[in-house]
Amino acid sequence: DGGITQSPKYLFRKEGQNVTLSCEQNxxxxxxxxxxxxxGQGLRLIYYSQIVNxxxxxxxxxxxxxSREKKESFPLTVTSAQKNPTAFYLCASRKxxxxxxxxxxxxxxxxxxx
Amino acid sequence: RKEVExxxxxxxxxxxxxxxxxxxxxNSASQSxxxxxxxxxxxxxxxxxxxxxxxxxxxxxAQLNRASQYISLLIRDSKLSDSATYLCxxxxxxGxxxxxxxxxxxxxxxxP
Numbered sequence: 001d002g003g004i005t006q007s008p009k010y011l012f013r014k015e016g017q018n019v020t021l022s023c024e025q026n027x028x029x030x031x032x033x034x035x036x037x038x039x040g041q042g043l044r045l046i047y048y049s050q051i052v053n054x055x056x057x058x059x060x061x062x063x064x065x066x067s068r069e070k071k072e073s074f075p076l077t078v079t080s081a082q083k084n085p086t087a088f089y090l091c092a093s094r095k096x097x098x099x100x101x102x103x104x105x106x107x108x109x110x111x112x113x114x
Numbered sequence: 115r116k117e118v119e120x121x122x123x124x125x126x127x128x129x130x131x132x133x134x135x136x137x138x139x140x141n142s143a144s145q146s147x148x149x150x151x152x153x154x155x156x157x158x159x160x161x162x163x164x165x166x167x168x169x170x171x172x173x174x175x176a177q178l179n180r181a182s183q184y185i186s187l188l189i190r191d192s193k194l195s196d197s198a199t200y201l202c203x204x205x206x207x208x209g210x211x212x213x214x215x216x217x218x219x220x221x222x223x224x225x226p
Binding site (some may be wrong): 033036040042043044045048060088090101102103104105106107110 | 118119146148155156157158159160163201203213214216217218219
């Protein structure tokens with residue numbers, strides 16, 4: 001079955017440590033996105049990518065980095081510069097053609113600071 | 115002003131009630147509109163797209179008012195399983211990119 005796989009489901013980070021969240025999709029979607037969700041709030045865009053080897057900053061990119069070396073993969077690194085990383089992180093993908101292209105989500109990664 | 119604003123929650127309604135959520139958007143260039151449902155600590159899942167003429171899917175009805183820049187979601191005969199957070203999502207086109215903006219969500223609890 002096609003879908004988006006995020007791993008790990010839970011991740012703990014020590015002070016000053018970089019951690020990488022994995023996101024893989026086999027839906028042949030062009031666009032991929034990373035969102036952050038804090039309790040009681042909506043999703044905020046961190047980074048997005050329209051095509052391989054290209055990505056753009058979203059609204060809250062500081063302290064994060066991404067890469068898009070393959071169409072299927074869009075890993076997110078939470079760097080030590082992100083001072084408040086505890087949140088629920090969601091990866092998503094969608095086709096680019098058409099006006100009502102739907103967004104498909106992975107099951108999320110809960111990141112906590114030790 | 116937020117780009118996408120939703121009714122503040124939480125909504126606590128009895129089983130069988132009809133409940134409506136509103137969502138306003140500020141960018142008149144917005145092109146596509148969606149309602150997503152999110153259960154606690156789970157990923158959002160598409161409930162329905164919203165079309166200009168309005169659309170219905172079983173107990174759920176979505177409406178779009180471009181002139182007033184709002185969309186709505188009506189749930190009839192609410193079930194316990196409808197308890198969730200409902201996210202309003204608006205899509206704009208920015209050059210070759212298409213970005214989605216999420217509302218902060220409205221929490222619904224259906225009580226027995």
